[in-house]
Amino acid sequence: MAEKSPQDERHMIEVGERIRKARLSLGWTQKQLGDRTNDPHIARMLTLFENGGDHMRMLQFFKITKAVGLTPNDVAPSDMFAPGESIIDDFLEMSIEHQDMIRRLIKSLKDADKLEREKQGQ
Numbered sequence: 001m002a003e004k005s006p007q008d009e010r011h012m013i014e015v016g017e018r019i020r021k022a023r024l025s026l027g028w029t030q031k032q033l034g035d036r037t038n039d040p041h042i043a044r045m046l047t048l049f050e051n052g053g054d055h056m057r058m059l060q061f062f063k064i065t066k067a068v069g070l071t072p073n074d075v076a077p078s079d080m081f082a083p084g085e086s087i088i089d090d091f092l093e094m095s096i097e098h099q100d101m102i103r104r105l106i107k108s109l110k111d112a113d114k115l116e117r118e119k120q121g122q
Contacts, residue, residue, distance in 0.1 A: 013052030014077040015061075020050040022068040022075070037063040040117070059109060 023033045030050070034043020042063060048054035049064070056064070065072050072087055091099060 009052065011077045011080055012055065015056075015075055016050040016052040018075045019046075019064055019068065022070055023050075026068060033064070033067055036067040039063055039113075059106070059113065 023030070026033075028036075030046040031043060034040070034046055037043070037060075039060065042049075042060050045054060045056075045060075049056050049060075061072060061075075065075050091102065094102070
């Protein structure tokens with residue numbers, strides 16, 4: 001795995017702090033947040049994620065932000081995107097065909113995640 005840049009490290013810490021703040025504002029434990037994502041891997045990894053000690057997969061990031069009632073842009077560091085740029089904006093600016101391709105990709109990743117969890121007996 002490639003070494004993290006200082007900016008990557010800072011972004012990971014800031015994302016983790018924002019997730020922790022959102023979780024605590026809801027009065028949830030890490031286990032409760034993990035349970036609300038329906039992803040046992042997230043429940044086990046929240047301590048690392050909240051401390052900026054591990055990268056989250058995009059799907060995990062989306063599940064966590066959804067569970068706490070935020071958008072990815074709410075949690076992303078302010079300097080992570082250029083002004084006016086966001087993942088959602090990028091997606092919405094794509095053609096319907098490209099949006100459909102991304103949706104199929106996400107579905108296939110979710111299916112692969114599910115198969116992997118089943119293989120591991122979770």
